[in-house]
Amino acid sequence: MSRHDMSRDNIRPPRPLSEPVFWILLSLAGEPRHGYALMKDVASLSEGRVRITTGTLYGALARLLEDRWIERFETRDTARDKQAYRLTPAGRARLRDETERLRDIARLAAARLKARAT
Numbered sequence: 001m002s003r004h005d006m007s008r009d010n011i012r013p014p015r016p017l018s019e020p021v022f023w024i025l026l027s028l029a030g031e032p033r034h035g036y037a038l039m040k041d042v043a044s045l046s047e048g049r050v051r052i053t054t055g056t057l058y059g060a061l062a063r064l065l066e067d068r069w070i071e072r073f074e075t076r077d078t079a080r081d082k083q084a085y086r087l088t089p090a091g092r093a094r095l096r097d098e099t100e101r102l103r104d105i106a107r108l109a110a111a112r113l114k115a116r117a118t
Contacts, residue, residue, distance in 0.1 A: 017098045020052050022061050025069065025087060025095040032086035033071040035061070059083060069094055 017025070020042075027033060039052050052060075064070040069091030073084040089093070095117040 013101075014094070014097065016101065017094070019050060019059075020056050021064065022095075022098060023050050023052070024057070024060055025098075028070060028087040029095060030083060032075070032084045034075070034082040034083075034084045036072065038085070061094055064091065067091075098112065 012020060017108055023042040024038060026045060027038050030041070030077070033041060035054070039057055042050055042052050061070065064085075065072070067090075068088055069087045071088050073086040075082065075084045
């Protein structure tokens, strides 16, 4: 097979999302948000378990913009030059795929735990 062969056997599944990226995409699945609102929503969604620093957030946002999983979004709040972001259809699809991957892992873990308990 050549290295450009796109047969099903040669296509690898996407790498798992990092936890901060997963939470950022999940936050944006609800509504567009600016950076500070993203940080607060991620902390709220994760019940305080995940707290994203400013550096992590803006590094992740730059990569998500480059991958076209999010896009900049104009808001009415221009008083402080806030930049808002929203999920793109590609970002929503990637979040859906990652959610399914995590669901599969949880099912496998539950089945293994149940089998070992009997």
